[in-house]
Amino acid sequence: MAGGCSNARDPVRCRGMFGSTDTASPDALRWCARGVLLFLALAPCSGGAAPFVEPLAPGVYLHIGKHHPVQSPHRHDIANIGFVIGARCIAVIDTGGSADLGKRLLAAIRQVSTLPICYVINTHVHFDHVLGNAAFTDTTAQFAGHVQLAGAFRGSLEFFREEFTAELGDAQLIKPELLVEDKLQLDLGNRILILQAWAPAHTDHDLTVLDLHTRTLWTGDLLFRERLPIIDSSLRGWLGVMESLGTLDAQRVIPGHGTVSEQGWQAASADQSRYLSMLLRETRQQIAIGTFLGEAAAVIGQAERDRWELFDAVHPTNVNRSYRELEWE
Numbered sequence: 001m002a003g004g005c006s007n008a009r010d011p012v013r014c015r016g017m018f019g020s021t022d023t024a025s026p027d028a029l030r031w032c033a034r035g036v037l038l039f040l041a042l043a044p045c046s047g048g049a050a051p052f053v054e055p056l057a058p059g060v061y062l063h064i065g066k067h068h069p070v071q072s073p074h075r076h077d078i079a080n081i082g083f084v085i086g087a088r089c090i091a092v093i094d095t096g097g098s099a100d101l102g103k104r105l106l107a108a109i110r111q112v113s114t115l116p117i118c119y120v121i122n123t124h125v126h127f128d129h130v131l132g133n134a135a136f137t138d139t140t141a142q143f144a145g146h147v148q149l150a151g152a153f154r155g156s157l158e159f160f161r162e163e164f165t166a167e168l169g170d171a172q173l174i175k176p177e178l179l180v181e182d183k184l185q186l187d188l189g190n191r192i193l194i195l196q197a198w199a200p201a202h203t204d205h206d207l208t209v210l211d212l213h214t215r216t217l218w219t220g221d222l223l224f225r226e227r228l229p230i231i232d233s234s235l236r237g238w239l240g241v242m243e244s245l246g247t248l249d250a251q252r253v254i255p256g257h258g259t260v261s262e263q264g265w266q267a268a269s270a271d272q273s274r275y276l277s278m279l280l281r282e283t284r285q286q287i288a289i290g291t292f293l294g295e296a297a298a299v300i301g302q303a304e305r306d307r308w309e310l311f312d313a314v315h316p317t318n319v320n321r322s323y324r325e326l327e328w329e
């Protein structure tokens with residue numbers, strides 16, 4: 001993520017993204033100029049912090065979360081969150097892991113646009129994606145999510161209040177009212193977002209957002225890059241959903257955690273596909289030869305250890321869940 005005095009390189013990045021300035025469309029050039037101005041406005045050359053959001057494409061802005069463990073005091077800022085601007089209004093996609101981070105996102109939106117916020121979309125209920133909702137209660141936004149998300153909120157309320165007291169403060173946790181059973185089309189004004197609800201995978205209520213205008217897919221935690229994926233619902237389900245995600249017309253892929261890919265779904269998800277496929281294969285093998293659950297994590301997937309952030313913190317839990325899912329096949 002660029003910041004500080006490195007802003008000068010952004011015109012170069014703009015040319016690289018759209019070809020030469022001779023061939024780039026007026027829309028692309030206008031956006032590039034606007035992006036450079038935003039960077040200059042948000043990150044003056046004072047050695048200060050990086051800007052909170054980065055313009056990725058026309059009207060698409062992203063804040064990249066960092067790979068802190070969930071025990072870290074910085075755990076509120078681990079997920080990718082952002083927003084999409086249409087001609088009429090703005091949609092926010094995930095709000096971060098604290099009320100304060102949600103406020104920073106709202107402030108970043110207001111530095112870019114004064115249009116109303118019409119939707120706050122949550123990709124799933126995990127704390128790092130929803131606790132910032134509180135910052136948007138005074139906006140006109142409708143809160144949207146998977147049809148199972150409202151129940152997941154109810155089921156998580158007590159856990160959030162106990163485990164994330166500091167992150168929540170005295171803010172209210174906002175539940176979704178616009179529920180997606182299959183697909184839902186949202187019109188931001190000359191800009192259509194397709195919200196799609198998925199079968200159990202990372203969680204039992206994962207939702208993706210596809211911006212048709214820029215072919216940008218926000219995956220929520222259906223995709224992790226660099227940071228080890230966490231299975232909270234179904235390994236087999238997740239692998240099935242990943243196949244379906246490959247059929248969407250997406251070029252730019254924004255994972256729930258990790259770096260953005262401009263190379264489409266197959267390239268973006270190659271590492272996660274390899275890890276989850278290995279987990280399925282090796283867990284089945286260990287079950288077949290009678291390895292006990294308590295011993296399985298030490299022998300399954302060790303070739304993956306050096307390829308991921310937070311492997312040791314997450315992998316044993318993944319093996320545990322996979323074993324329990326697969327042992328009665």
Ligand SMILES: [Zn+2]
Binds near residue numbers: 079256
């Ligand atoms: Zn997450």
